[in-house]
Amino acid sequence: MFSRVLLRSLEKIFKTTGCTKRNYSPKISFNKVTDSTVKSLRDLLGEKKVFTEEAVREQHSHDESYHTSAMPDVVVFPDSVEYVSKVVAFCNTNRIPVVPYGTGTGLEGGVNAVQGGVSINMKNMDKVVEVNGLDFDVTVQPGITREALNSYCRDTGMWFPIDPGADCSVCGMCATSASGTNAVKYGTMRENVLNLEVVLPDGRIIHTSGKGRRAKKTSAGFNMTNLFVGSEGTLGIITQATVKMHGIPEKTVVAYCHFKKIEDAVDTVIQIVSSGIPVAKCEFLDDSAIKAFNAYSDYHMPVAHSLFMEVHGPEASVHHLFNEITTLCISNNGYGFTGAEQAEDRARLWKARHEMLYAVNALVPGSKSFVTDVCVPVTKLTEIIVKTKQWIDKANIIGPIVGHVGDGNFHVFFPIKPGDTTALNTVLDISKQMVLLSLALNGTCTGEHGIGLGKRKYLLQEVGEDGVSAMQQVKQALDPNGIMNPGKIFY
Numbered sequence: 001m002f003s004r005v006l007l008r009s010l011e012k013i014f015k016t017t018g019c020t021k022r023n024y025s026p027k028i029s030f031n032k033v034t035d036s037t038v039k040s041l042r043d044l045l046g047e048k049k050v051f052t053e054e055a056v057r058e059q060h061s062h063d064e065s066y067h068t069s070a071m072p073d074v075v076v077f078p079d080s081v082e083y084v085s086k087v088v089a090f091c092n093t094n095r096i097p098v099v100p101y102g103t104g105t106g107l108e109g110g111v112n113a114v115q116g117g118v119s120i121n122m123k124n125m126d127k128v129v130e131v132n133g134l135d136f137d138v139t140v141q142p143g144i145t146r147e148a149l150n151s152y153c154r155d156t157g158m159w160f161p162i163d164p165g166a167d168c169s170v171c172g173m174c175a176t177s178a179s180g181t182n183a184v185k186y187g188t189m190r191e192n193v194l195n196l197e198v199v200l201p202d203g204r205i206i207h208t209s210g211k212g213r214r215a216k217k218t219s220a221g222f223n224m225t226n227l228f229v230g231s232e233g234t235l236g237i238i239t240q241a242t243v244k245m246h247g248i249p250e251k252t253v254v255a256y257c258h259f260k261k262i263e264d265a266v267d268t269v270i271q272i273v274s275s276g277i278p279v280a281k282c283e284f285l286d287d288s289a290i291k292a293f294n295a296y297s298d299y300h301m302p303v304a305h306s307l308f309m310e311v312h313g314p315e316a317s318v319h320h321l322f323n324e325i326t327t328l329c330i331s332n333n334g335y336g337f338t339g340a341e342q343a344e345d346r347a348r349l350w351k352a353r354h355e356m357l358y359a360v361n362a363l364v365p366g367s368k369s370f371v372t373d374v375c376v377p378v379t380k381l382t383e384i385i386v387k388t389k390q391w392i393d394k395a396n397i398i399g400p401i402v403g404h405v406g407d408g409n410f411h412v413f414f415p416i417k418p419g420d421t422t423a424l425n426t427v428l429d430i431s432k433q434m435v436l437l438s439l440a441l442n443g444t445c446t447g448e449h450g451i452g453l454g455k456r457k458y459l460l461q462e463v464g465e466d467g468v469s470a471m472q473q474v475k476q477a478l479d480p481n482g483i484m485n486p487g488k489i490f491y
């Protein structure tokens with residue numbers, strides 16, 4: 001089990017590094033956006049693509065997280081890579097912050113303009129550029145959403161399986177290295193991006209794998225594609241992505257099952273994954289999450305720790321996998337095992353799962369959830385989930401646990417009313433314990449939501465001083481004026 005001594009020594013490092021401090025003070029000073037700046041942007045882009053109205057700036061001041069809003073001074077809506085390049089080069093010359101904006105569904109304050117500046121909304125660049133059905137890849141503009149991409153491709157027999165639940169932009173997903181429910185079988189954005197077009201902070205336009213290239217593998221130089229995947233808008237603006245597509249499975253079956261003991265549910269997951277059963281989705285909801293789930297949907301599941309699973313493949317193999325999973329669940333005291341094959345039944349279950357964040361917010365009217373996001377090696381899951389549940393119970397606070405447990409990734413959603421600093425401090429403390437324990441178990445402080453604002457304090461512990469300084473050297477080399485999304489990832 002997790003050692004208290006280790007926890008204490010990590011706490012000590014945490015304190016002595018001073019990295020708990022909230023510090024938005026820039027190392028670089030930026031210029032203010034003036035009327036003349038706005039006029040120059042209008043000259044570059046045209047009147048109708050540049051907005052300074054408060055309502056528009058407010059909408060671009062926050063994502064779906066609890067982080068304090070911070071308005072940009074101006075919002076622009078370019079419709080071509082050339083325009084993006086002109087705006088970014090102009091901001092670079094004039095030392096003005098640039099904040100890329102996809103659909104604003106992020107959960108770590110990535111789009112919040114903490115230094116003001118220009119928010120660049122990509123929604124007018126939302127086309128499918130190229131479909132290569134026989135090669136299973138597509139090239140898209142940055143603002144297309146994953147649901148729009150899947151609708152476009154429906155008749156081709158291909159789908160893009162990366163599914164964070166929210167209908168976010170594909171390049172926002174590249175920027176945060178998103179994943180979600182299907183990653184256990186299909187991987188995350190890191191494994192599914194073949195090439196990116198990126199506007200660098202000085203306005204240059206590069207293709208990370210070379211223009212037009214879409215080979216499934218390459219050994220040509222540095223992996224620049226994966227430098228930008230997960231860069232959270234701090235290195236450049238992604239203006240096009242070539243991503244892998246997958247064949248729509250011949251057969252899909254979902255199943256859910258309940259457990260009295262949390263250990264039994266999570267041990268089942270460890271057994272499913274470590275015995276190599278190729279499950280496509282493997283989601284955990286604790287009893288408190290099921291309570292919120294029932295209240296927000298038309299399900300009436302037993303209020304118990306539950307697993308929601310899905311298997312994909314040819315008919316015969318799906319039934320075989322389904323039987324294997326059933327056997328494992330029952331051998332771990334699972335009950336109420338229910339399967340569904342019809343598309344509408346499956347869609348209903350996953351829609352309700354994807355709405356969990358809102359289901360939890362609805363438990364405390366007026367609240368917005370603080371979302372945690374740790375990820376550990378799967379074999380360590382029982383230890384950290386059991387401990388997390390104990391911390392939540394001890395604090396006597398609402399904190400449903402949900403997770404993409406097939407990957408060792410889980411969240412707690414803590415609904416907090418604005419201004420409730422007592423609750424926020426309790427939650428910050430539990431979140432810190434979770435991160436420290438995850439790191440002690442060789443996990444990460446964020447499986448899929450990114451560092452943004454909220455996890456900056458943990459990056460140092462995760463990758464070490466030399467690791468952070470190497471990242472900062474990369475940032476310095478590409479963005480010497482620090483204009484790209486300042487205040488994110490690093491203090």
Ligand SMILES: Cc1cc2c(cc1C)N(C[C@H](O)[C@H](O)[C@H](O)COP(=O)(O)OP(=O)(O)OC[C@H]1O[C@@H](n3cnc4c(N)ncnc43)[C@H](O)[C@@H]1O)c1[nH]c(=O)[nH]c(=O)c1N2
Pocket residue numbers: 063064099100101102103104105106107109110111122142163164165166168169170171172173174175176177178179180181232233234236237238239354355357358448449485488
């Ligand atoms: C209900 C619900 C459920 C989930 C999630 C959200 C919500 C509201 N998320 C989080 C979120 O959907 C995910 O982080 C998306 O990748 C964000 O995409 P947006 O287009 O909204 O980016 P958004 O506009 O929020 O921006 C996110 C970050 O990327 C940068 N960025 C955006 N577009 C860019 C571009 N073209 N070039 C460079 N930088 C760019 C921004 O500057 C910011 O730093 C999630 N995530 C997940 O991984 N798994 C999950 O299970 C879920 N589940």
Ligand SMILES: CC(=O)C(=O)O
Pocket residue numbers: 165180353354356357371402411
């Ligand atoms: C919010 C999130 O990441 C989830 O529902 O899985």
Ligand SMILES: [Mn+2]
Pocket residue numbers: 180404411448
């Ligand atoms: Mn998630």
